[in-house]
Amino acid sequence: MQSRSIYKVPQGKLLKITLDYDETKNVITNIRITGDFFVYPEEALEHLEKKLKNICLERKELQEQISSVISKYHIEFIGLNAESLAQGIMMCVS
């Protein structure tokens, strides 16, 4: 199943998510995160997309996984944050 969301991050940029997910298992099978935000280093966003595969579509679990990737890859977001990413993802399934 594929679903999309567009979410304006409060005080931030426009986040667009294309989400493929397994409805029965409630997990992400593929995710593409696009928009006019900034990520340092840029390549880290692709790591984050990979690390979100097979993650359960639960807000708390998503936020934890996003935060752990942020700290592991020393990612700095501008115009975006972990909460908003989780929000954008959850909007795809609500």
Add this chain to the structure above:
Amino acid sequence: MSEQWRLLQTGYANAFANMAIDKAILVAHSNEKVPPTVRFYGWAPPAISIGYFQSLVEEIDINACHRLGVDYVRRITGGGAVFHEKELTYSIVIAESHPTIPKNILKSYARVCGAVMKGLQQLGISSEYAPINDIVTDGRKISGNAQTRKLKTVLQHGTVLMDVDVDTMFSLLKVPNEKIKDKLIADVKQRVTSIRHCLGKEVSFKQVAGAMKGGFEEEFHVDLIEGVLTDEERNLAKQFENESFSTKEWNQRR
């Protein structure tokens, strides 16, 4: 004596060459082959650049671009889609460790934008930095900016709008909701301005470049010495243009 940085006035080039030259300067400076560099340039043919994280097909009407002879390219910097036509584009390349560059990314945006604002002031336009990455005058955007940090080097490039054609811009960009497109266009016309609009007269690229040179010199307390791309930079730029910026793989990667 003031520190001397290099000034490159590379004139008008196509989108792929323009983005390739900025990246080539970044690589050359990271290898300590060239001094900190400020570059002024324009776009011919007109082009749309999209931010590194944007989806090309979601942002741009590719058929309209072909029809109107407008190029499109993905930048190595984040941020939004920009229609480059009547503008001066600047770039600055400098080591992250240079004492004049704040370590904090947002503060460094503000610092570089300070140079653009001083340049606008030389033309008689007062402006202010509007975080995250805009410069506004009377609340209306006159400059958009985007920064990347790679190889321990900062590259920030940005636009200084000399004139603006919102209708053409929207004929090239896709909007999330076609039904509200007219309202969106009206909103953007209210929120964007240009040097021509502010001053009520045309100002040449050369005049804007002169003012911006002064702005960068004043902000960073340096002398900008006019120079040229090195052979190595030109070769690198050609390589980046052919291997990435002009390719479908690069431009459609997201």
